[in-house]
Amino acid sequence: xxxxxxxxxxxxxxxxxxxxxxxxxxxxxxxxxxxxxxxxxxxxxxxxxxxxxxxxxxxxxxxxxxxxxxxxxxxxxxxxxxxxxxxxxxxxxxxxxxxxxxxxxxxxxxxxxxxxxxxxxxxxxxxxxxxxxxxxxxxxxxxxxxxxxxxxxxxxxxxxxxxxxxxxxxxxxxxxxxxxxxxxxxxxxxxxxxxxxxxxxxxxxxxxxxxxxxxxxxxxxxxxxxxxxxxxxxxxxxxxxxxxxxxxxxxxxxxxxxxxxxxxxxxxxxxxxxxxxxxxxxxxxxxxxxxxxxxxxxxxxxxxxxxxxxxxxxxxxxxxxxxxxxxxxxxxxxxxxxxxxxxxxxxxxxxxxxxxxxxxxxxxxxxxxxxxxxxxxxxxxxxxxxxxxxxxxxxxxxxxxxxxxxxxxxxxxxxxxxxxxxxxxxxxxxxxxxxxxxxxxxxxxxxxxxxxxxxxxxxxxxxxxxxxxxxxxxxxxxxxxxxxxxxxxxxxxxxxxxxxxxx
Amino acid sequence: xxxxxxxxxxxxxxxxxxxxxxxxxxxxxxxxxxxxxxxxxxxxxxxxxxxxxxxxxxxxxxxxxxxxxxxxxxxxxxxxxxxxxxxxxxxxxxxxxxxxxxxxxxxxxxxxxxxxxxxxxxxxxxxxxxxxxxxxxxxxxxxxxxxxxxxxxxxxxxxxxxxxxxxxxxxxxxxxxxxxxxxxxxxxxxxxxxxxxxxxxxxxxxxxxxxxxxxxxxxxxxxxxxxxxxxxxxxxxxxxxxxxxxxxxxxxxxxxxxxxxxxxxxxxxxxxxxxxxxxxxxxxxxxxxxxxxxxxxxxxxxxxxxxxxxxxxxxxxxxxxxxxxxxxxxxxxxxxxxxxxxxxxxxxxxxxxxxxxxxxxxxxxxxxxxxxxxxxxxxxxxxxxxxxxxxxxxxxxxxxxxxxxxxxxxxxxxxxxxxxxxxxxxxxxxxxxxxxxxxxxxxxxxxxxxxxxxxxxxxxxxxxxxxxxxxxxxxxxxx
Numbered sequence: 001x002x003x004x005x006x007x008x009x010x011x012x013x014x015x016x017x018x019x020x021x022x023x024x025x026x027x028x029x030x031x032x033x034x035x036x037x038x039x040x041x042x043x044x045x046x047x048x049x050x051x052x053x054x055x056x057x058x059x060x061x062x063x064x065x066x067x068x069x070x071x072x073x074x075x076x077x078x079x080x081x082x083x084x085x086x087x088x089x090x091x092x093x094x095x096x097x098x099x100x101x102x103x104x105x106x107x108x109x110x111x112x113x114x115x116x117x118x119x120x121x122x123x124x125x126x127x128x129x130x131x132x133x134x135x136x137x138x139x140x141x142x143x144x145x146x147x148x149x150x151x152x153x154x155x156x157x158x159x160x161x162x163x164x165x166x167x168x169x170x171x172x173x174x175x176x177x178x179x180x181x182x183x184x185x186x187x188x189x190x191x192x193x194x195x196x197x198x199x200x201x202x203x204x205x206x207x208x209x210x211x212x213x214x215x216x217x218x219x220x221x222x223x224x225x226x227x228x229x230x231x232x233x234x235x236x237x238x239x240x241x242x243x244x245x246x247x248x249x250x251x252x253x254x255x256x257x258x259x260x261x262x263x264x265x266x267x268x269x270x271x272x273x274x275x276x277x278x279x280x281x282x283x284x285x286x287x288x289x290x291x292x293x294x295x296x297x298x299x300x301x302x303x304x305x306x307x308x309x310x311x312x313x314x315x316x317x318x319x320x321x322x323x324x325x326x327x328x329x330x331x332x333x334x335x336x337x338x339x340x341x342x343x344x345x346x347x348x349x350x351x352x353x354x355x356x357x358x359x360x361x362x363x364x365x366x367x368x369x370x371x372x373x374x375x376x377x378x379x380x381x382x383x384x385x386x387x388x389x390x391x392x393x394x395x396x397x398x399x400x401x402x403x404x405x406x407x408x409x410x411x412x413x414x415x416x417x418x419x420x421x422x423x424x425x426x427x428x429x430x431x432x433x434x435x436x437x438x439x440x441x442x443x444x445x446x447x448x449x450x451x452x453x454x455x456x457x458x459x460x461x462x463x464x465x466x467x468x469x470x471x472x473x474x475x476x477x478x479x480x481x482x483x484x485x486x487x488x489x490x491x492x493x494x495x496x497x498x499x500x501x502x503x
Numbered sequence: 504x505x506x507x508x509x510x511x512x513x514x515x516x517x518x519x520x521x522x523x524x525x526x527x528x529x530x531x532x533x534x535x536x537x538x539x540x541x542x543x544x545x546x547x548x549x550x551x552x553x554x555x556x557x558x559x560x561x562x563x564x565x566x567x568x569x570x571x572x573x574x575x576x577x578x579x580x581x582x583x584x585x586x587x588x589x590x591x592x593x594x595x596x597x598x599x600x601x602x603x604x605x606x607x608x609x610x611x612x613x614x615x616x617x618x619x620x621x622x623x624x625x626x627x628x629x630x631x632x633x634x635x636x637x638x639x640x641x642x643x644x645x646x647x648x649x650x651x652x653x654x655x656x657x658x659x660x661x662x663x664x665x666x667x668x669x670x671x672x673x674x675x676x677x678x679x680x681x682x683x684x685x686x687x688x689x690x691x692x693x694x695x696x697x698x699x700x701x702x703x704x705x706x707x708x709x710x711x712x713x714x715x716x717x718x719x720x721x722x723x724x725x726x727x728x729x730x731x732x733x734x735x736x737x738x739x740x741x742x743x744x745x746x747x748x749x750x751x752x753x754x755x756x757x758x759x760x761x762x763x764x765x766x767x768x769x770x771x772x773x774x775x776x777x778x779x780x781x782x783x784x785x786x787x788x789x790x791x792x793x794x795x796x797x798x799x800x801x802x803x804x805x806x807x808x809x810x811x812x813x814x815x816x817x818x819x820x821x822x823x824x825x826x827x828x829x830x831x832x833x834x835x836x837x838x839x840x841x842x843x844x845x846x847x848x849x850x851x852x853x854x855x856x857x858x859x860x861x862x863x864x865x866x867x868x869x870x871x872x873x874x875x876x877x878x879x880x881x882x883x884x885x886x887x888x889x890x891x892x893x894x895x896x897x898x899x900x901x902x903x904x905x906x907x908x909x910x911x912x913x914x915x916x917x918x919x920x921x922x923x924x925x926x927x928x929x930x931x932x933x934x935x936x937x938x939x940x941x942x943x944x945x946x947x948x949x950x951x952x953x954x955x956x957x958x959x960x961x962x963x964x965x966x967x968x969x970x971x972x973x974x975x976x977x978x979x980x981x982x
Contacts, residue, residue, distance in 0.1 A: 430878065436873070
């Protein structure tokens with residue numbers, strides 16, 4: 001056990017509690033829906049240690065030194081930074097935001113630990129309070145098994161739970177910094193293999209300044225018995241969050257991985273540029289679920305998180321599978337395209353997404369499916385819901401290379417418009433160079449049908465609830481793919497995000 | 504790709520040099536004319552110069568040009584525009600073109616210039632339609648140019664359109680007065696007949712008055728196998744209740760690159776039918792920007808492409824629904840063989856208040872070989888909530904069940920494939936409203952699929968002879 005795990009305390013992302021409250025909450029949901037704004041918008045006054053504002057090679061050396069990193073990792077960062085300086089911010093997405101001043105951001109902020117905590121009691125009480133507010137209960141955690149959480153606050157992993165249980169199976173699940181110290185060979189082997197620093201502008205930025213994140217390795221033939229989860233939170237002001245997740249499933253391994261995120265309510269915009277890399281070897285399967293609920297800004301579009309995320313999965317082995325499920329309700333701007341490179345023969349990529357935008361939110365999200373191996377299959381189901389004055393775009397690429405014999409893709413992208421001030425857009429890209437492949441894409445755009453609404457209403461369900469019901473039904477196909485505990489959260493989130501959007 | 508960004512191509516340099524002397528526009532220099540140009544035309548030339556100076560030629564670095572790379576052409580040396588040719592041969596001496604049973608008024612552009620005897624340079628037809636050289640029309644009808652010229656063209660969209668505005672030589676001008684419904688189609692033949700590499704910029708202006716009707720057949724043909732870079736901008740205005748049937752036939756040699764931008768503005772209840780039929784060509788890019796500006800307008804755009812060898816076709820169709828209650832549909836189908844590559848980018852834009860819009864988009868492709876490829880991008884951008892929009896795209900092979908059905912009835916594989924391909928594209932060709940033209944195109948499709956049709960010294964339409972309609976040599980009684 002490393003010294004870094006000392007302050008890693010056991011706790012759980014609790015659902016049982018949620019379920020108990022469920023009935024009561026259902027009664028109050030309308031109250032909640034009509035009055036609630038962003039409920040995770042609190043700020044915790046934790047002492048943080050920050051790097052000076054701005055970005056240059058010194059900042060990167062500072063971060064690297066803080067984390068006691070080996071030389072090769074510093075080189076990796078510097079290489080990425082030098083590349084980043086030569087390229088420009090992409091402008092092809094249907095997003096509109098004032099230019100980001102990259103020198104006005106703090107690139108490193110860590111909660112200050114007075115000393116390394118030996119037990120739960122010694123963890124900074126403010127921090128514990130934060131997690132309580134987020135619904136991650138510490139009181140009930142010890143006996144309940146279920147989810148192992150790695151919590152990342154302001155780019156630094158504060159604690160990882162259930163390491164003992166996982167260690168029994170040989171599973172490595174820890175913060176990225178720990179992984180660099182304890183398993184440098186694994187990190188070095190896989191880091192940047194799926195998302196090279198040249199992938200895109202934000203990936204280059206992240207590769208240069210990433211401060212922490214999660215690392216997970218599932219050894220051969222192991223089926224991870226519990227669901228793994230990372231919880232991200234931005235806390236400090238003026239900081240950017242740049243975390244990096246690396247997930248490796250060796251031959252025949254299986255893991256279901258959840259990711260959640262929140263941020264305080266602030267008037268200025270904050271930048272979040274993360275990277276997730278997944279590698280699956282032969283017969284391995286990874287299921288990656290995200291409920292993204294960064295602060296979306298207020299009703300007038302003030303504040304909110306700029307969420308520029310690069311998520312890529314590589315189905316390296318034959319018969320491997322990567323499945324992305326995402327529920328995107330937060331962020332002022334979402335720029336996110338979880339993708340699968342289907343390299344191994346018979347590998348499978350899946351993408352299920354519900355993206356909801358309200359007020360002045362903007363989302364440009366979708367996926368990439370790159371078919372390289374033979375008999376590779378991919379499915380894309382995307383449901384966009386726009387309300388208020390928001391804009392919601394699906395942008396997806398399906399590429400079938402020359403060697404991808406018998407590749408098969410099916411894509412369906414539906415958009416729902418609630419109100420006449422919002423926009424719903426679909427930008428599918430299909431690049432096919434194999435004559436034995438079959439690629440199909442279909443999409444529809446519509447509003448809630450009067451008939452459905454009338455049916456609900458004539459049975460005494462009021463308009464707001466009816467719309468909630470219909471929207472939930474519309475998104476069901478995707479919500480069903482979420483692990484149960486997330487599905488409950490996601491449904492409520494849908495209702496809250498859409499509050500006040502019914503005219 | 505970032506290499507391309509900073510590189511200066513020979514073509515770019517020669518284009519920039521071609522307008523160094525701003526006091527004398529290129530077309531005047533080349534035609535030897537000293538007539539004063541319409542102010543708007545001159546201004547748009549200057550504007551085009553300035554934009555091109557900044558943007559240069561489009562490279563795949565630009566999002567809209569990612570799938571079509573013609574930078575190879577930029578490295579060649581071209582003659583920029585040709586001198587005005589003398590009218591010494593009748594059109595039909597150079598070029599035989601007629602569709603059997605299809606009577607058209609034929610006009611021609613040769614090497615970028617309107618080609619006719621001096622007395623016919625701008626004529627009024629019996630039914631009142633004015634047709635002729637754009638360069639002449641700007642002097643004779645300054646009012647029309649005030650109102651329409653360069654109103655909808657977008658020189659800022661990319662370098663080709665910018666340079667086109669700046670250095671175009673001539674083009675076709677058509678004005679159909681209100682309430683004139685023409686039975687006889689207008690046919691434009693664009694020919695290139697030079698023995699060296701040439702870049703030609705032409706520009707057309709077509710105005711349909713209220714409640715008028717016109718069929719317009721636009722043929723792009725090569726006469727020889729020399730390399731050419733052809734760029735055209737066409738502006739089309741449809742006033743209230745007007746109807747335009749536009750047919751574009753493209754049969755160019757494999758060394759020719761065609762960049763074709765058409766801008767259409769449609770008023771209330773106007774009706775546009777477009778058929779783009781691409782048979783041959785090195786690199787062909789067809790861009791349409793269709794703006795439905797008033798209620799009740801309808802645009803129906805369809806296209807078919809049959810490409811083989813190393814040919815490349817790119818159809819970019821943008822329909823803008825600016826007003827409520829308009830309808831549009833896009834249907835593009837293509838067969839890609841050998842090393843051919845295709846691109847389809849459909850774009851439906853529905854503006855905020857354009858309620859009750861119906862817009863559909865479909866692109867279907869068949870890849871015959873594993874070396875052919877297709878990029879298809881059916882986009883929707885929608886800002887109104889009471890709309891019906893859908894798009895679909897498919898890429899696949901011929902239906903195996905259908906193929907099996909035909910083969911088990913004793914039709915050999917190659918014939919069965921031919922039949923299925925033919926059936927695949929007829930969804931598009933059946934939309935051609937003029938019987939004689941449809942039959943000819945039908946014959947051409949059959950010949951093209953059989954591999955008989957290649958560019959010849961005659962108009963492709965002529966290849967069809969009514970007495971001997973092309974038939975597949977397949978015993979249909981077996982089916």
